[in-house]
Amino acid sequence: MSINSQTEMQAKKSPQKEPTAKDKMLRGSAWMTAGSVFSRVLGAIYIIPWYTWFGKDNLAANALYTKGYTVYSVFLMISIAGIPSAVAKQVAHYNAQNEYAVGQRLYKKSLLLMLAIGFLSALLMWYLAPLLSLGEADVIPVFRSLALALILIPVMSLTRGFFQGYQDMFPSAMSQLVEQIARIIYMLAATYIIMQVMHSNYQLGVIHSTFAAFIGALGGLLILGWYYWRKHKELKQYALQSTNQLKISDRRLMADLLLQSVPFVLIGASTTLYNQLDYFTFKPTMISLSHISLKTINDLYAIFAGNDNKLIMIVVALASAMAATAVPLLSEAYTKNDHKKIATQLADALELFLIVMLPCSLGMAAVAKPLYIVFYQYNITGIYVLSFSAYVALPIGLFIVLSSLMQGIYQNKKAVKYFIIGFLVKVVVQVPLTVWLQAFGPVMATGIGMMVSNILMIRYFYYKYHLDLDRLERRFDGLLLFSFATFAVALLIVLAASSVINLEYRLWSFLVLVIAASVGAFLYLYLCLKTRLADKIIGARVSRLRKWLHIK
Structure with missing residues (x-):
């Protein structure tokens, strides 16, 4: 018997099971969540030494840093222009038609476009820095140090989107992690030398801290380049297997991409635009309509827009990771006109959001006091604002997921419309x-x-795709109950500890934070596994975890 015949017989005896859309979503979400969360956690942990090294100027330094990044995020939005997410969506769309060569051609053509946009955005931010500073001379060099990162980030983001179109989330996760590690190493080293060795002014420390964005982008891009080189032969094989039935010119290819990218610009920039509104209205409003000093106003802005925002974005990163995974899967189902699959994937994505975001959001609110002290220092306003912000992380995260789901099924105009309505309400x-x-x-x-x-978006899904709200409500009720149990236990531990020890000391706060978070997380995990609710949302694979933890 020939080797080929033996192989065919073995294939018939033990066929490999094709992973379901839910399996792909879970696997992709796991990679993206790991990359995003580790990246965000690292991005929050560096605050501890960074904040300390600035000494008495820590709030002023953080305010300057936050102002720089607030404006930079707008230019970043312009330079990326929604194209990476649109590429992920379009590549998945072409791959679903077995037109891999078209998707690869789209990526290569987009590279030149993103390089041009990156250079243009960097030049604009550099030369407009004096105008954007609103009269604050200290902000100008901060803006210009950030402008350099705009040259590299568009290409890096585009390459991440390309791999996401193949439902391969590993490169994106790894590049995020490397980007953050490289950024933090340079940032902390520069800050320590400037503030602790040279004893220079805090403005110079902030300038080098923001320049670290360029160093991070360089690291992330190098990892993606290495991964692309490794996958080059595999990608070439996909292209050779294409049906090549779809005839589309380069001009049409880029026009479709730009058309799809516009909604991603607005939706992807939603939190940025919300933050911009805070930046341009908070200070003038407080100066005009309150009797608070300018220093106090700047400190309050640094607390809610800088300190607390950095911490809640760890939670929001979970939603962003899930959204990145869901878009190419939905695009594939939409291309195949499978309404039933679309409805199932919508429900799966929302359930996955709930099982992760509910306990994280409520848990962060419960441990706000030790968490804030560990990363910054004792500040009663900062603690209360962080606790409140943790609740608001839920609607922010839900918006990111829902708007991505809308774009995954090509309802771009409606996604933008619903975003604008919500933004006008905030205004x-x-x-x-x-x-x-x-x-x-x-x-x-x-x-x-x-x-x-x-x-508005949930209402659309319900009427258009018959989203199973009864199923979601049942899951939500159980998860909310378990999340409240987690919240109560974690809060009780924090309150009990506060009555015995002084949590204003960072070491005590850290110990209480670890204990409260660990006990709360274990309780939530135990309840989800014991009631089999985790099985209904994640699947039978969690049975191994139940067995490992000896939960019957």
Whole structure:
């Protein structure tokens, strides 16, 4: 018997099971979540030494750093222009038609475009820095140090999107991690030398801290280049196997890509635009309508827009990871006109969001006191704003997931429309809430605006694709109950510890944070496994975890 015949017989005896869309979503979400969370956690941990080394100027340095990144994020949005996400979507669309060569041609043509956009964005930010500084001379060199990163980040983001189109999330996850590690190493080394060795001014320390974005982008791009080189033969094989039935010119290819990228620009920049509104309205509103000193106003802005925002973005990163995974899968189902599969994937994505985001959001609110002290220092306003912001992370994360799902099924105009409605609601309530609640006001306005958009999108899914709300409600009730149990246990540990020891010391806060988070997480995991709710959402694979933990 020939080797080929033996191989054929073995294949018939033990056929390999094709992974389901849910399996792909879970696997992709796992990689993206790991990369995003580790990246965000590292991005938060560096604050501890960085904040300490600036000494008495720590809040001023953080305010300057936050102002720089707030404006930089707009240019980053322009330079990326939604194209990476659109590439992921379009590559998945062409791959679903077995037109791999078209998707690869799209990526190669987009590279030149992204390089050009990156250089143009960098030049604009560099030369517009004096105008954007709003009269603050210290911000100008910060803007210019960040402008250099705009040259590399568009190409890096495009390459991540290309691999996501193949539902391969590993390169994106690894490049995020390497980007963050390289950025933090340079940032901490430069800050230590400038502030602790040279004893220079904090402005110079901030300039080098923001220049670290360029170093990070270089590291992330090198990892992606190495991975592309490794996968080159495999990609070439895919291209050779293409049906080549789809005849589309380069001009049409790029036009379709740009058309798909526009909604991703607005939706991807949603949190950025919300932050921009805070940046341009908080200070003028407080100066005009309150009797608080300018220093206090800047400190409050640094707390809610800088300190607390960095921490809640760890939670929001979970939603971004899930969204990145869901888009190419939905695009594939939409291409095949499989409405039933679309409805199932919508429900799967929302359930996955709930099982992760609910306990994380409520858990962060419960441990806000030790968490804030560990990363910064004791500040009663910062602690309360962080606790409140943790709740608002839920509507922010849900918006990211829902808007991505909308774009995955090519409902781009509606996604943009619902975002604009929510943003206009924030514009209306922003000033009254800021006057009434000060640092809490912009955060609450963000939550209200996001929830309006979320309600509109869920309503659309329900009527258009018959989203199974009964199923989601059952899952939500159970997960919310378990999340509240986690919240209560973690909060009780923090309150009990506060009555016995002084949590203003960072070491004690760290120990209490670890204990409260660990006990709360184990309780949530135990409840989800014991009731088999985790099996219904994640699948039978969690049975191994149940067996390992000896849960019957």
